[in-house]
Structures are given as C-alpha cells and as structure tokens.
Amino acid sequence: MTPVVPALAGALVVAGLLGVVAGLRRSIPLPRPARRRRRDRAPQVSRRTLLLAGAGLAVGMVVAVVAGWWVALLVAPAALAGLPVLLSAPTVGTSIARLEAMEEWTRSLAGVLTSGAGLEQALVATLRSAPEPIRPEITRLASRLRARWSTEHAIRALADDLDDATGDVIAANLLLAARRRGAGLASVLDALAESVAADVRARREVEADRAKPRATARWVTLITIGVLTVLAVTGEYVAPYRSGPGQLLLVALLALYVSTLVWMRRMATGTPPARFVGRPATAEQP
Template sequence: MTPVVPGLAGALVAGGVLLIALGLTRRPAPPPRPPRSRPRTITLSRRTLVLLAAGFVAGALIAALTGFLVAVVLVPAAVAGLPLLLAAPPAQAQVKRLEAMEEWVRSVAGVLTAGVGLEQALITSLRSTPEPIRPEVSRLVGRLRSRWDTQSALTLLADDLDDATGDLIVAQLRLGARRRGAGLAAVLDALAESVGQEVRARREIEADRAKPRSNARLITLISVGVLAFLALSGDYVAPYGTPFGQALLLVLLAAYVATLVWMRVMSRGKPLPRFIGTHARQAAS
C-alpha cells in the first residue's frame, strides 16, 4: 500500500472531526435583513408622452422623405430627451425647500417669544408657512390637533421633510418639547441663521454648476441646428445614408448623449445622511 492512501484517509478523518466541531459550536444569530425596497417604476408625464408622439410622427416623415430610417428613433429621443438632460437639476427645488425651512423656523421662534407653548406655536406657524413645506407642516399641525404626542408628531415631520437639515430642526424641537425651557426661541433663531448660511452656500454652488450646463445647452442647440441645415442643404450627410453610416451615426450620437448624462450626474450633489426617523433607521440597518 502506498503512503498516499493512509495520508489521504487521515486528512479526511481530521477534516470530518473539524466539521463536526464547527457544527456543534454556537454562533450568534445573523442580523435581520433590511426590507427590500420595491423596484421603482418609470412613469412618463403627459408632456413627455406628447413629445414622444410628436417626435415619432416627425421622425416617420423624415424617414419617408429622406430614407434615413434611423430618424424614427433619433427624432423622438431628441425631442423628449434633450429637454430633460439640459434642464436644471432638482437642486434648485431643494434650495427653495431649505429657504422655506429657514423662514418657518424663524416664524416658530417669533411665536415662542410671545410666551405661548411649543404646540401652540407650531399650530400658529401654519399661517405663515412657505409653500414648499406647507404640506408637511399641515400634516404636523393635523397630528397635534388630533392629540398626538409631540415627540411622535415631530418624528413623523422629519420623515415628511426627508432632509438632513429637517432632521436638525426636528431634533431641536424635540429637545425643546422634552426640556420645556425658555431658551428654545433663541436656539431656533441661531438654527435659522445657520440654515440661512447653508442656503447662501448652496446658491453659490448652484450658480457655479449652472455655467457648464448653459455651455452644454448652447453647444447642443448649435450642433442640432448645423446638422439640420447641412442635412437639408447639401451632401454632407450622404455617407450616413447607408446602413453602416446610420449605425455609425447612432453610435456617435449615443456617445454625445452619454457625455450629457455624465455631466448631469456629476452636477448632482449627494444628500447628507439623515439621523432621525424611520427612513434613517432603515438606511442604517
């Protein structure tokens, strides 16, 4: 008998003993998996559907008149997609929401200086709440009028605002609701000043980001105009009439669109992590 067989048998026995010992060892229970979020469904607005339909009709006419079958795809994509790619990102709406939070905090602080309680100050502030956050504050006031606990109502306000700055505001309000001190108005005034500084910084950042978007918008409009003029007035686009030429045209335009998408992704800021509410707990888990 060769020495390989006894060695292999000994290795198998040792491996079996180790597996048995590993199976008998107690291990901590694995943490529960976070709930899977439902896949997002892509919904098109009515305006986008109208633009797609109009672009499809125009592309079909161009394909019938010129023989460029690729126009059936390019024209609807350009008509419906370029406005979305060249439009301003939603960061401006976020800046308006921050500005509304600053104004609302100042309003609550002003009401508190009159000597009323926190709950009554929150309810009274609804009259002067700016429009960007009026739905969220309206739900808060509805909960308070329904005799909700102030802490729970403010926690749900943080979920409704869904913003790190909103979490900071809610944290100060919850602390004031717990301590019931006289200095909450001064704290909220200081917090509003801090939010105002953040709003001014965000506006400066968005002004700097708007410059390359304006340049890209101008270059795109000039390029589309020049291509349309050359397509109608000369033989410049004749090489693209072949199947290979149309495929090459699709590749070139797809690369240009990819640069626009890349520019839009680069100009989109990452939101700060939240620390209050159920959304924050789910993200942390």
C-alpha cells in the first residue's frame, strides 16, 4: 500500500468531522434563554477557526505525503487553528471601555440629580446622553421604568445587564437611594465615578504589564516554528523524529509546549471580581 492512501484516508476522516460540526452549527438552532450572562456562554467554534483548521489539514496532508511526517496531519490543523487564539490578547479593551462608559454615565446621572430631578426621572433622562458601550443597557432600564416596573427591580435588572462588579456597586448605591429617598445621592455618585476612574487606570496599567510576556511568548513561538521548519527541510537534526516512536515523542513535546502557552494565557487573563447584586432573569419581573 502506498503512503498516499493512508494519508488521504486520515485527511478525509478529519475533514468529515469538521464538516459535520459545521453542518450541525448551521442546521440545528439551539434554544437559548432570552438573556444569559456573558461569562456563562459556552465557547463556540468560529468560522475563521474552521477555515484555519481546514487549511492546516491541507498543509498537513501535503507534508505527510511529500516528507513522510504523518504527525503533520494532527499538528498542522491544531497549530493553525489554536496558536492565533493562544497568542492573541484577551478582549480586555472592551471591558475597559464599558468601565469608562459606566463612569461617564454615573457622572451624568449625578449632574441630573443635582438639578433637582427625582431618581426615576433622572435615570430616564440619562438615556439621551448614555455612552455607546452601555447604551443598550440604559435603554432597557428606561423602558422598564416607563413600563411601570418598580425602581428596585429595574435597577437589579440593570445590574444583570451590565454583568460587572463595578456595575453592581453603582446599582447598590441606586438601590439604597431608591429605598431611603434621602439627599446626597449626587455627591455619592460623583465619588463613585472617581473610584471607577481609578479602577480604569489600574486595569490599563495591569494590561500593559500583561502584554509584555504575551509579546515575548509570541516571538519565541514564531522563532521556534521557523527553526523547526528549516531543520525539518534541510537538516538531519530531526531525522530521529521521522520514525513512529520519534513522531509520538514529537507530539508529546509539542503538547507540553502548548500546555505552557495555555498556562501563561490563564495567568494573564485573571479572574473577574465576584458580583453581589442581581438575580436570575426569570425572577426579575415583579
């Protein structure tokens, strides 16, 4: 049996599995609740990842047939689809932009309250100047208040929409104001906005420090891939890895390297602060 036959068979098996996954994602709409917390959503395979995996499978098939590296059928798709995810920066910029929007909205609400408006009127009035990152959440808050929701339930729903510990701090102060109806809420919100601004500055500094090891890991990975490619094509240094046990050892070494990248990414991502305001969406409406 020529080596082309098992290579084509393995490639067709992997391509078939990828096609089944892509077809199921298009044809079977999964029922989803009306509102779910963002951090509880199951990760989904993007179309870009599937395309990269398919391209990697094609590259791996060519390498396996031409050079005899059968391990490329597994390594090439995993590398092309997984390395961009592991070496890319997490989406921290979005969360920082939302924090800045919360700070701006809190200052705007404090200004409206200073003019003598009531809490409900002030919350609805801030819709006109709501920052874009949190405009949908403020729009839903105003709609709930106009629909005669109680102020407390509407604020708790806002906390669930914002889905952030800082949003919970804002909601907690608004809940206290809704219950006690005392003076001084504007000054409290101004002080809270200053605290959010300090939090934004701290997160930017932390993210700048985290970007340095990510850049180092990215360059080390690219240099390693380049060196291994050159050695595999031109040198005898990797000749022992052409055998069956050698290719299994190569997979084990690459798996350890990927595990290190995953560990570094988890360390750089961090854990978001725990929330303390809000309740499940099914129990929000009175």
